[in-house]
Amino acid sequence: MKILVTVKRIPDPDESLKFAAGGLDYSASKWVPNAFDEYAVETALRLAEVVGGTQRLAEVIVLSICPEASRQHVTQFLAMGADRGVIVDADPDKLDTVAVSKLIAAVFKKEACDLLIAGKLSQDNEGSQVAQRVAGILGLPQACFAATIDWDQTGRALNVTREVDDGVETKRVPLPAVVSVDLRIVLPKSVRNGSTPATHAYNEGPRLASLKGITMAKRKPVAVLKPADLGVAATATEQSVGVAAPPKRKAGQKVKTVEELFEKLTKEAKVL
Numbered sequence: 001m002k003i004l005v006t007v008k009r010i011p012d013p014d015e016s017l018k019f020a021a022g023g024l025d026y027s028a029s030k031w032v033p034n035a036f037d038e039y040a041v042e043t044a045l046r047l048a049e050v051v052g053g054t055q056r057l058a059e060v061i062v063l064s065i066c067p068e069a070s071r072q073h074v075t076q077f078l079a080m081g082a083d084r085g086v087i088v089d090a091d092p093d094k095l096d097t098v099a100v101s102k103l104i105a106a107v108f109k110k111e112a113c114d115l116l117i118a119g120k121l122s123q124d125n126e127g128s129q130v131a132q133r134v135a136g137i138l139g140l141p142q143a144c145f146a147a148t149i150d151w152d153q154t155g156r157a158l159n160v161t162r163e164v165d166d167g168v169e170t171k172r173v174p175l176p177a178v179v180s181v182d183l184r185i186v187l188p189k190s191v192r193n194g195s196t197p198a199t200h201a202y203n204e205g206p207r208l209a210s211l212k213g214i215t216m217a218k219r220k221p222v223a224v225l226k227p228a229d230l231g232v233a234a235t236a237t238e239q240s241v242g243v244a245a246p247p248k249r250k251a252g253q254k255v256k257t258v259e260e261l262f263e264k265l266t267k268e269a270k271v272l
Contacts, residue, residue, distance in 0.1 A: 001058035001175070003044045004113040005082070006104055006131075007037040008064060008092075009073040010124040023243045033073040036119025038080075039186050042206040043179075044117050045081045046191035047151055051200050057153075057193060058114075059083050063107055065092055065100055068224050078217035079209035085222040086111070088230070096238035099227075101133035106230035108138060115158075116178045120145050131180035141173040147184040150192045 011017060011029040018025040041062060048058040061084055062077045068089040078085055088103050095103075108116055116135075121128040135142035143160035147168070150159040157174045162182065173179070184190060188201035209217070227234040255261045265272045 001047075001114045002111060003048065003058050003060050003115045003117060004104075004108055004111060005037070005040050005044045005060060005062050005077075006064070006116070006118045007041065007062050007073060007077050008034045008122055009066060009070065010034050010122060013123050019243065019245060023240070031070070031073070033076060034119060034122050034124075036121060036123070036181065036183070037077075038119075038206040039181050039183060040117045040119045041077050041080055041082060043146075043149065043181050043185050043191055044115075045207070046196075046202065047115075047149070047193045049081075049196070050193075051196040055195070057195060061086060061111060061113070063088070063104065065090055065095065065103055067091060071222070074222060075217050076209065078220045078222075079213040080207055081213060082220075084220050087222060087224045088227060089224055090227050090234050094236060095234060096236040097127060097129045097133060098237055099232065099235060101130050101137055102232045103227060103230055104130065104134050105137040106232055107225070108134070110230065114176045116140075118178070118180045120180045120182050128180075131178055135178040138176075138178070140176055140178050142178040142180075143171045143173050144180045145182045146179050147182055148190045148192075149179065149181075149185065151194050153194045 009031045011026055012032045015030060017029070044060045048056055048060050050057065060082045062074060062082045063086045064071070064074050065088040068087055071087055074085045074087060086107055088107070092100070104116070116131070118131040131144065132142065143158070143162070145162045146160045147163055148161045152159060157172055158177060158179065159170060159172050160179060161168050161170045163184070186205050188204055192198060253264070255264065
């Protein structure tokens with residue numbers, strides 16, 4: 001099996017961003033991998049490896065749409081254990097989700113992949129659109145916000161569960177398919193590939209790169225493509241009309257009785 005995993009770099013969400021004319025000022029930003037993409041890569045690695053042996057069930061390819069010079073996050077994911085990388089050399093700020101989805105779909109077809117795994121969203125914009133759009137472009141079944149994945153190798157399908165408002169929903173999707181993952185996918189027993197013993201428990205969270213992995217990452221192949229190589233125009237049909245900080249909240253009020261609280265909620269705030 002061949003697994004394609006989308007990865008992205010984002011401004012560190014733990015840092016405060018500065019506003020500039022027409023948008024945000026990233027000039028002093030620290031760039032880090034998107035956390036949900038780390039979960040996606042960890043998911044792919046758990047599906048691909050057989051714990052306790054040397055067999056590899058799948059090839060894991062990480063794909064990022066970014067300037068070629070800004071590829072540190074790709075190297076980090078290769079150090080985690082991905083087999084190789086693909087970079088589409090483009091400025092993501094000049095692309096919208098439609099163009100990004102078309103590029104991912106084109107790479108998926110070019111590589112003849114069996115499975116696309118993506119984080120459920122990117123922390124910088126929380127759009128949660130790309131995986132669904134790619135599935136639509138490719139005409140493939142999809143399972144979104146996966147909490148667990150069980151690979152049925154014989155049936156060439158994935159049994160995927162996700163949390164919903166009233167419990168847990170289970171979907172069975174035949175391969176090839178598109179899956180987006182939520183944070184619970186990196187719990188110790190959330191991913192089962194049918195070859196690693198079902199009793200095996202991983203450490204919770206995405207794995208850290210080992211010293212050997214870091215050394216090997218520099219030797220792993222990374223293909224660099226242009227949007228034109230994939231037959232996709234690097235354009236944007238969506239536009240941001242403005243970026244502004246949310247208004248500051250007013251100081252709260254204290255009340256002495258429930259009756260006074262009810263009065264303020266109904267007459268002043270008008271929320272009841």
